[in-house]
Amino acid sequence: MDALFKKISTRTQPEQCAVHGTYESKAVMLGDKVLHWMRCPQCSAAAQAERALAQAKSDAVAAQQKLEARLQHAGIPLRYRAKTFASFVAANAGQAAALVTAVEFADHFAEHRRQGSVLVFSGRPGTGKSHLAIAIGHEVMRKGTVLYTSAIDAVRLVRDSWRRDAERSETQVLRMLAAIDLLILDEVGVQYGTEAEQISLFDIIDKRYRDLMPTILISNLGTGDMKAFLGERSYDRLREDGQWVKFDWDSQRGHVLSGD
Numbered sequence: 001m002d003a004l005f006k007k008i009s010t011r012t013q014p015e016q017c018a019v020h021g022t023y024e025s026k027a028v029m030l031g032d033k034v035l036h037w038m039r040c041p042q043c044s045a046a047a048q049a050e051r052a053l054a055q056a057k058s059d060a061v062a063a064q065q066k067l068e069a070r071l072q073h074a075g076i077p078l079r080y081r082a083k084t085f086a087s088f089v090a091a092n093a094g095q096a097a098a099l100v101t102a103v104e105f106a107d108h109f110a111e112h113r114r115q116g117s118v119l120v121f122s123g124r125p126g127t128g129k130s131h132l133a134i135a136i137g138h139e140v141m142r143k144g145t146v147l148y149t150s151a152i153d154a155v156r157l158v159r160d161s162w163r164r165d166a167e168r169s170e171t172q173v174l175r176m177l178a179a180i181d182l183l184i185l186d187e188v189g190v191q192y193g194t195e196a197e198q199i200s201l202f203d204i205i206d207k208r209y210r211d212l213m214p215t216i217l218i219s220n221l222g223t224g225d226m227k228a229f230l231g232e233r234s235y236d237r238l239r240e241d242g243q244w245v246k247f248d249w250d251s252q253r254g255h256v257l258s259g260d
């Protein structure tokens with residue numbers, strides 16, 4: 001080992017770089033043999049910077065893919081990806097109040113997660129209900145799990161479990177839906193075919209309510225229709241414990257590019 005080390009030496013000599021001109025090159029020698037000549041330091045630095053840039057680019061791509069995967073997992077459709085608090089236009093007092101409520105909900109999500117808060121966004125189509133709910137979802141997604149789904153798709157998930165060849169039992173599906181940190185149910189109140197389907201929706205909402213899991217309900221129904229749809233008991237409970245935001249302005253579709 002000592003013998004080997006004794007044979008290793010370095011020497012320097014001027015070298016020529018086609019780009020940067022003359023530089024002092026250092027060679028690592030083993031006896032008379034050159035093991036390694038140092039390249040032009042400026043070329044080395046440039047190559048290093050290029051590698052760092054390529055790494056940063058691939059990191060950015062990986063981060064983007066991770067985000068995409070998370071959005072995919074959360075069920076947030078492509079057209080909703082840009083729905084953030086920043087892109088929500090609060091042009092009147094009602095919109096500003098709705099925005100404040102939504103930001104508060106996202107900012108204090110840990111608290112709402114413990115309390116199992118329910119947030120109800122009701123109002124006409126095109127008033128930004130889904131936009132604000134998705135914006136909350138984007139924030140919650142940084143730390144927890146989010147699922148955005150139409151109420152009818154959630155109901156179908158439950159009803160699929162009734163099939164003889166179903167992969168999961170109804171209990172498993174309900175448990176799965178109840179385990180998501182934030183469930184956003186859109187289009188609540190869109191008429192379903194059967195009463196059984198309506199009951200499935202209540203089962204989902206009720207299970208989350210009992211398990212103290214926060215839920216956002218989005219509906220085009222006004223409070224009266226909501227009462228008729230949910231039934232007195234569920235409605236009263238939502239009235240007492242839920243936070244209602246009425247989106248009672250005209251549709252912004254057509255005026256604002258971001259839509260609902």
Ligand SMILES: [Zn+2]
Binds near residue numbers: 020021040042044
């Ligand atoms: Zn060079």
